[in-house]
Amino acid sequence: MGVFRSFGIGASTARAALAWVQRDPKSAALRRTNFHGREVTLAGGPALALGATAGAASGAATTRLKAAVVTAGVVGGAVGLYDDIVGNRPEQKSAKGFAGHLGALREGRVTSGLVKIGGVGAAGLVASALIGSRRRSGFGRGVDVLLGAGVIAGTANLLNLLDLRPGRAIKAGTLLGAPLAIGRGGALAAGTLGASTALLPADLDEEIMLGDSGANALGALLGVAFTARTGTAGRLAALAALASLTAASEKVSFTKVIHDTPWLRRLDELGRRPA
Structure with missing residues (x-):
């Protein structure tokens, strides 16, 4: 029953948060034009961050795990929203990818993307420390915390990389x-x-988009769920896979790979509004 209760809390909170954000007079600043040239709202991002955090926290078994959920979900969503808004400015758009943000830093510019990366990384570290480790030695616990932080931040980044088409990040998160x-x-x-x-449904129908806020929060919270259920080996394997995918994203377009792979293309387009 706890699974269904948490699922319901997450769903109802997300819907209520979306309606609340859209009613705010300042929500006009969240309007964007998507890849089809349609006007959508980034309100889906903070709505997902709030709903997912509330739902996950309601299902957390301990106070420390609840704190880990809130840290990852709220901070991930907040710094993502900051990047969604500030990163849309012309002077911010030139820095692309992790290498681009580091290059801007070497030039003395702190980009909104770098703020997001730092915020998600710090939140992942705190969340992982709150989750803790089953190992007895201090060194072993420290390794587990670092691995967990990498998994949480890496999953947030992966879903952010996938959020380039309607519904794609949510489908990946569901899998x-x-x-x-x-x-x-x-x-x-x-x-x-x-x-x-x-x-x-609203994402597939191109009424909303998750943006960095929603994708980061979704990924970070799934990273928390994984880290809470695994030990050293599981965290290490997950981090290796995430690091490989992140490195690949600097060289290969995930969108092109999906388009060129028939079964991935069919899954990606499933339920999506026609062009």
Whole structure:
């Protein structure tokens, strides 16, 4: 019953948050033009961050795990929203990718993207420390915390990289999160998936977009759910996979790979509004 309860809390909170953000007079600043040339709103991002955080926190088994959820979800969503708004300015658009943001820093410019990277990384470290480790030695616990931080930040970054087409990040998050919603501790992931599922129809219909705010929060919370259920080996394997995908993204277009792979293209287009 805890899984369904958390799923429902995540879904209802996300829908309520979306309506609340859209009613705000300042929400006009969140309007953007998507790849089809249609006007959409970035309100889906903070709505997903709030809903997923509330749903996941309701399913967390301990106070420390609840604190880890709130840290990852709120900070990930907040710094992502900052990048969504500030990063749209002309002087910010020239820096692309991790290398681009580091290059701007060497020139003395702190980009909104670098703020986002630093914020997500710090939140991942704090969240992982709150989750802790089952190992007895101080060194072993420290390694586990660093691995967990990498998984949380890396998953946030991966979903952010995928959020280039309607529904893509939520579909990827569902594939990653569904196994985590099964069994003991599954309510945490279920709460996160409840929020994203509630917003999927509006995302596919190109009424909203997640932006960095929603994609970062979704990924970070799934990273928390994974880290809470795994030890050293699991965290190391996940981090290696995430690092490989991140490195590949600097050289290869994920959108092109998806388009050129028939089964991935069909999954990516499933439910999407026609061009």
